[in-house]
Amino acid sequence: MExxxxxxxxxxxxxxxxxxxxxxxxxxxxxxRLAAEAGADWVITPEMALQGYHMVRTGHPYxxxxxxxxxxxxxxxxxxxxxVRLFLGCAEKEDGRAGNSCVVxxxxxxxxxxxxxVHTVKWVTEAWSDPGETMEPADLDGVRTGLLxxxxxxFNHHGEELREKGAELLLVIAAWPPGGCGxxxxxxxxxxxxxxxxxPVIVCNQTGNSGMDCRKAQSAVVEGGRLLFQYVGGEAILLxxxxxxxxxxxxxxxxxxxxxxxxxxxx
Numbered sequence: 001m002e003x004x005x006x007x008x009x010x011x012x013x014x015x016x017x018x019x020x021x022x023x024x025x026x027x028x029x030x031x032x033r034l035a036a037e038a039g040a041d042w043v044i045t046p047e048m049a050l051q052g053y054h055m056v057r058t059g060h061p062y063x064x065x066x067x068x069x070x071x072x073x074x075x076x077x078x079x080x081x082x083x084v085r086l087f088l089g090c091a092e093k094e095d096g097r098a099g100n101s102c103v104v105x106x107x108x109x110x111x112x113x114x115x116x117x118v119h120t121v122k123w124v125t126e127a128w129s130d131p132g133e134t135m136e137p138a139d140l141d142g143v144r145t146g147l148l149x150x151x152x153x154x155f156n157h158h159g160e161e162l163r164e165k166g167a168e169l170l171l172v173i174a175a176w177p178p179g180g181c182g183x184x185x186x187x188x189x190x191x192x193x194x195x196x197x198x199x200p201v202i203v204c205n206q207t208g209n210s211g212m213d214c215r216k217a218q219s220a221v222v223e224g225g226r227l228l229f230q231y232v233g234g235e236a237i238l239l240x241x242x243x244x245x246x247x248x249x250x251x252x253x254x255x256x257x258x259x260x261x262x263x264x265x266x267x
Contacts, residue, residue: 005245007141009042010035011238012049013219013231014259015208016089017175019052020060027261028088029078035237036082038257041141043084046173046206047117047150048100050090053175054211056128065092065103072103072111080109085140087204089149089173097130102147102173104138113138115147119155137167142244146196150174153203154188159196168247170196172203177214186220186227194225200242200249207235221249229253235261 012031016024028045035043047053051062065071079086086105091098099116106112116132135158137144146162146169153172162170170192176185185203193201201222206214219238220230231238231254239255242248
């Protein structure tokens with residue numbers, strides 16, 4: 001990856017919201033494998049992809065990831081064995097604090113960065129989560145990347161803050177249905193790109209109707225404060241490419257790889 005000018009990203013636009021955790025893990029595992037076969041360097045999951053955004057409502061068993069109990073090991077192995085960088089949306093605990101987080105696992109099987117959601121939704125769905133406290137870009141394969149979790153991207157000033165700290169790309173993982181949670185999300189993503197002086201914004205959202213109706217939720221790419229392209233539909237791996245040197249979006253649209261689980265395509 002060090003000598004490649006182009007990075008291929010894969011967004012796992014899957015149905016994760018209702019879990020259960022065991023099924024979601026299998027989806028992530030299969031998605032990473034298929035994305036790697038398609039040449040992906042980075043594989044991005046949506047918000048709370050592992051446990052499901054509605055983990056506290058479903059009645060399904062769930063566990064937090066933690067460095068203390070070895071629960072990260074399957075994901076470290078998954079990234080290493082498939083030679084990809086994995087951006088994992090999950091519930092995790094560290095130093096006694098629970099986070100709705102994006103954990104970045106490198107192709108060597110190491111945890112390289114983490115961002116915990118700052119603007120948590122403090123009713124039932126996220127009452128378990130302690131808000132994150134910082135916004136810091138991470139140097140990932142030569143691209144200074146600002147990580148945001150869903151509602152973090154509603155607050156445009158975070159784009160400006162991350163840009164001032166050296167970010168060259170903003171990456172959002174989300175569980176955000178259209179028109180919900182404060183309004184049309186594309187308006188927020190255009191706004192945060194504008195406040196970040198036009199930086200590219202890549203959004204990995206989810207689909208499905210298990211726990212929350214995300215069947216029309218958008219995964220999207222924004223640059224220069226405007227939407228370049230988006231995907232709305234069933235479960236699919238969405239591929240795009242960026243220029244590592246110019247920090248620009250190269251793709252004109254997603255390459256869409258539909259996937260099916262249990263022998264049936266998602267609707």
